[in-house]
Amino acid sequence: MEPIFSAVSSNVHHLYTLLQCIGFSHRATVQITPDGIRFSVEEARVIQGLAFLDKALFSNYTFNPPNKEDDTSQQLPGESDDSPESELYPCFVISLSALLETLKIFSINDSSAVNSSRSAPMQTSNHSSSNAFTAPSLLLDHSCTLQYLQTGSSLSVTLNEAGVKTTCDLTTYEPEEGEIDIPLQRNAIIMKIIMRSAWLHNAITELDATNPTALKISASATHKPFFALSGTGGPFSESTVEFSVDQQHKQSASSTAETHHKVLAEDGSSRARAKRSKLAPTVTETFLVSPPSSRGPRIIEHYRFALIRKAMRAMAVANKVSIRGDRQGVLSLQFMIELDGSSAGGASIRSRPPAGQPLGDNVSFVDFRFVPLIEGEAEEGLEEDTGR
Amino acid sequence: MTSLSFSLAPDALVKLHNTLICLSKFSDSVTIEAEQNLLRLSTLNSTRTAYSAFGLEADKFFQSYAFSRRIEDETARADPLDRFCCQIYLKALLSVFKGRANEKDKDTAVELCEVELYEDEEQTACRLAVRMICGLGVIKSYKLTYEPISAQHAVFDRSRATNQWAIEPKFLKEIIDHFSLSAEQLDISVDAGKAVFTSFTTKITDGKEVLKQPVHTSVAIAKQDFDEFLAEENLHVAINLKDFKSVVSHADSLDATITARYTRPCRPLQLAYEIEGLRCEFTLMTRGEADGEQTSSSSRSNAPQLSARQTPVPIPVRQVHSKNTNDNAPPVRTQASSRSIRPLTGNSTLNTQRSSSAPKPPAASVDLDSLFVPVDDDRQWDEPNYEAQDEDVLGWDATGDQEPLGRGLRDTEPASASHQNQTEPSQEGMGIPPTQRMSQVRGLGLFD
Numbered sequence: 001m002e003p004i005f006s007a008v009s010s011n012v013h014h015l016y017t018l019l020q021c022i023g024f025s026h027r028a029t030v031q032i033t034p035d036g037i038r039f040s041v042e043e044a045r046v047i048q049g050l051a052f053l054d055k056a057l058f059s060n061y062t063f064n065p066p067n068k069e070d071d072t073s074q075q076l077p078g079e080s081d082d083s084p085e086s087e088l089y090p091c092f093v094i095s096l097s098a099l100l101e102t103l104k105i106f107s108i109n110d111s112s113a114v115n116s117s118r119s120a121p122m123q124t125s126n127h128s129s130s131n132a133f134t135a136p137s138l139l140l141d142h143s144c145t146l147q148y149l150q151t152g153s154s155l156s157v158t159l160n161e162a163g164v165k166t167t168c169d170l171t172t173y174e175p176e177e178g179e180i181d182i183p184l185q186r187n188a189i190i191m192k193i194i195m196r197s198a199w200l201h202n203a204i205t206e207l208d209a210t211n212p213t214a215l216k217i218s219a220s221a222t223h224k225p226f227f228a229l230s231g232t233g234g235p236f237s238e239s240t241v242e243f244s245v246d247q248q249h250k251q252s253a254s255s256t257a258e259t260h261h262k263v264l265a266e267d268g269s270s271r272a273r274a275k276r277s278k279l280a281p282t283v284t285e286t287f288l289v290s291p292p293s294s295r296g297p298r299i300i301e302h303y304r305f306a307l308i309r310k311a312m313r314a315m316a317v318a319n320k321v322s323i324r325g326d327r328q329g330v331l332s333l334q335f336m337i338e339l340d341g342s343s344a345g346g347a348s349i350r351s352r353p354p355a356g357q358p359l360g361d362n363v364s365f366v367d368f369r370f371v372p373l374i375e376g377e378a379e380e381g382l383e384e385d386t387g388r
Numbered sequence: 389m390t391s392l393s394f395s396l397a398p399d400a401l402v403k404l405h406n407t408l409i410c411l412s413k414f415s416d417s418v419t420i421e422a423e424q425n426l427l428r429l430s431t432l433n434s435t436r437t438a439y440s441a442f443g444l445e446a447d448k449f450f451q452s453y454a455f456s457r458r459i460e461d462e463t464a465r466a467d468p469l470d471r472f473c474c475q476i477y478l479k480a481l482l483s484v485f486k487g488r489a490n491e492k493d494k495d496t497a498v499e500l501c502e503v504e505l506y507e508d509e510e511q512t513a514c515r516l517a518v519r520m521i522c523g524l525g526v527i528k529s530y531k532l533t534y535e536p537i538s539a540q541h542a543v544f545d546r547s548r549a550t551n552q553w554a555i556e557p558k559f560l561k562e563i564i565d566h567f568s569l570s571a572e573q574l575d576i577s578v579d580a581g582k583a584v585f586t587s588f589t590t591k592i593t594d595g596k597e598v599l600k601q602p603v604h605t606s607v608a609i610a611k612q613d614f615d616e617f618l619a620e621e622n623l624h625v626a627i628n629l630k631d632f633k634s635v636v637s638h639a640d641s642l643d644a645t646i647t648a649r650y651t652r653p654c655r656p657l658q659l660a661y662e663i664e665g666l667r668c669e670f671t672l673m674t675r676g677e678a679d680g681e682q683t684s685s686s687s688r689s690n691a692p693q694l695s696a697r698q699t700p701v702p703i704p705v706r707q708v709h710s711k712n713t714n715d716n717a718p719p720v721r722t723q724a725s726s727r728s729i730r731p732l733t734g735n736s737t738l739n740t741q742r743s744s745s746a747p748k749p750p751a752a753s754v755d756l757d758s759l760f761v762p763v764d765d766d767r768q769w770d771e772p773n774y775e776a777q778d779e780d781v782l783g784w785d786a787t788g789d790q791e792p793l794g795r796g797l798r799d800t801e802p803a804s805a806s807h808q809n810q811t812e813p814s815q816e817g818m819g820i821p822p823t824q825r826m827s828q829v830r831g832l833g834l835f836d
Binding site for chain 1: 477480483484486496523524525526528529531532533
């Protein structure tokens with residue numbers, strides 16, 4: 001019998017990097033779709049992490065949706081947009097920590113793997129391919145096969161390394177009933193900020209040093225400070241990182257406001273910076289804030305800092321981040337992670353433009369959603385935490 | 389109403405960070421004193437044996453510096469020392485001024501650091517506001533909680549120091565490499581024209597178990613390597629090695645020549661160095677074998693060497709000497725009460741703390757001398773410090789019988805006269821050995 005799902009990746013490290021970003025919880029809900037595998041992790045319904053392993057990450061990706069007896073007229077995967085279709089895609093829970101441990105087998109002696117996950121993604125794209133002793137040349141013989149035979153069977157991970165074969169069967173569990181995503185109202189987005197992830201990481205690290213209990217996000221399109229992150233409730237101090245208009249670049253930032261609609265695809269942060277409108281912080285590429293009229297000119301939301309901290313690994317690895325907030329205060333951090341060259345393995349890579357080109361096939365996304373602390377709760381939470 | 393504001397350039401920020409690191413090796417919190425043209429950071433360690441102070445000069449260290457103080461209260465105006473003083477937890481400061489040199493993102497490196505402090509009697513906020521202005525319009529700001537206190541300083545009279553040498557820190561750094569990691573003390577002596585640095589650990593045994601092995605490592609430095617060398621031959625002074633290491637590594641980071649000044653064992657030793665706009669001073673209590681004859685002759689002249697700069701009215705410490713002074717008296721108590729406490733004026737206040745009760749191993753008391761104890765006018769600090777002293781003593785008492793350094797270890801030692809049934813101060817006085825200082829004897833109110 002043909003397995004429901006089988007995929008081969010020649011670069012395990014990419015899978016590891018992506019999954020590690022959401023590695024804050026032990027269990028992940030996995031859904032296999034024709035376009036890739038979706039890993040979702042949540043904790044107490046207030047934080048959710050999503051990593052999507054696109055099928056482009058695999059050199060071979062086959063998915064045969066399980067046939068239901070009552071559904072003989074099943075369309076081929078990918079041709080249907082109907083929502084019932086997605087429910088037919090196999091969905092199960094696995095131990096994410098076990099999967100990460102498994103994938104780490106290859107990384108143990110691979111120092112480049114460790115480096116690339118830590119250092120800035122922009123540099124890594126050139127870095128690892130330039131060194132004869134690092135990843136690509138040594139990883140040639142590596143391959144990883146993910147296989148899901150049939151509904152209810154275990155997810156088997158087979159790692160092949162120069163003839164040494166390691167197989168790991170991960171027990172799959174049935175997903176909990178009523179496991180739903182944190183709803184982000186896409187039609188009620190009141191804040192959208194895109195910037196380099198390193199800057200967000202830097203800011204959160206900075207705030208983390210004073211050990212705060214809550215993160216306050218404050219954004220305004222018209223008043224200073226335009227975009228500020230504050231850590232409140234720390235034992236010794238309060239700290240704020242403010243993204244403002246760089247005075248030195250103000251003169252050059254004379255031109256129009258049209259660059260507000262800069263998209264991710266546009267490369268070269270410096271160019272983008274120069275064309276910026278005056279009312280957007282220098283570090284942001286896109287800065288859209290439109291608070292509902294009932295709430296005044298400024299959007300202020302509080303989030304539990306411990307939850308934000310869970311996204312720090314993704315911040316460190318990612319290239320860009322899109323910070324979105326909806327009317328209800330749900331925060332979405334979408335990280336664009338650029339993986340270095342040899343993702344799909346094979347010739348398709350070499351034909352691709354050199355690294356640094358954004359939105360190539362080797363770009364993946366990891367998504368985090370946070371439920372805000374509602375007013376009052378923020379203060380309560382602080383008292384609680386400081387009282388400890 | 390007090391307002392203090394200053395700004396720092398990136399290179400000064402690095403120096404400040406190094407300074408804070410160095411301070412954090414001595415204590416948990418730093419005392420910050422602002423004066424018209426000086427910002428002083430100082431710490432006194434918990435056992436009060438090491439004092440470190442850094443003076444940042446307003447016009448050289450800072451990009452800008454402004455301090456103003458308006459005092460409504462007439463009595464306060466009389467205070468000639470126009471200064472503001474507060475204490476901040478060092479960990480909090482370090483998390484703000486943390487090492488930014490290795491920040492990978494050069495675009496958003498710190499360009500300027502502004503610090504502001506504003507205190508109004510009407511307000512109780514007590515916040516020190518720090519703003520890091522970084523590239524690309526990123527501004528990081530912090531509000532740190534501080535605690536208003538009054539500062540304590542160890543004052544060291546350089547003019548009375550009889551031994552003095554100066555050396556580049558790299559030589560000292562080199563010798564530190566030779567010392568065992570577990571070594572605790574450093575003995576400095578001069579032998580045949582060479583400076584000998586010996587690290588050692590006092591052997592500590594717990595029953596049959598040896599907790600700490602004595603390890604001696606001696607390294608000699610030729611006189612020629614010193615920039616200046618004037619020290620008495622065969623005079624041994626010992627300081628805490630950890631303190632010494634902290635000082636040397638900081639001096640090395642600044643590449644500033646260290647000058648050491650001291651008189652004799654059990655009197656403070658000062659290590660000092662300075663660079664443009666930054667003065668560093670470390671006053672460390674020494675231990676060692678105090679020669680009896682020398683002690684008695686020099687004790688009085690040396691007494692003013694260390695004194696408190698700020699001397700509030702001394703509260704007469706009168707500890708009732710009800711303790712039974714037989715041989716069974718716990719050595720711990722003996723130690724704690726052996727601290728010499730003398731009245732500010734050297735007259736009639738009874739020094740009832742003195743005890744010559746238990747036959748006390750002199751070695752045990754070696755390290756107990758706080759910086760401030762031998763000073764006549766520092767008694768106000770003694771009372772709250774008993775606990776710390778007691779703890780300290782416990783550790784040292786374990787070495788009781790070792791006597792690695794022999795007898796008569798410190799000039800203020802009441803020594804080992806074991807008088808039974810002493811119940812009155814007058815009898816106590818008889819127990820005081822010849823090494824007793826004259827001022828102490830006077831303190832008993834017997835010979836005034």
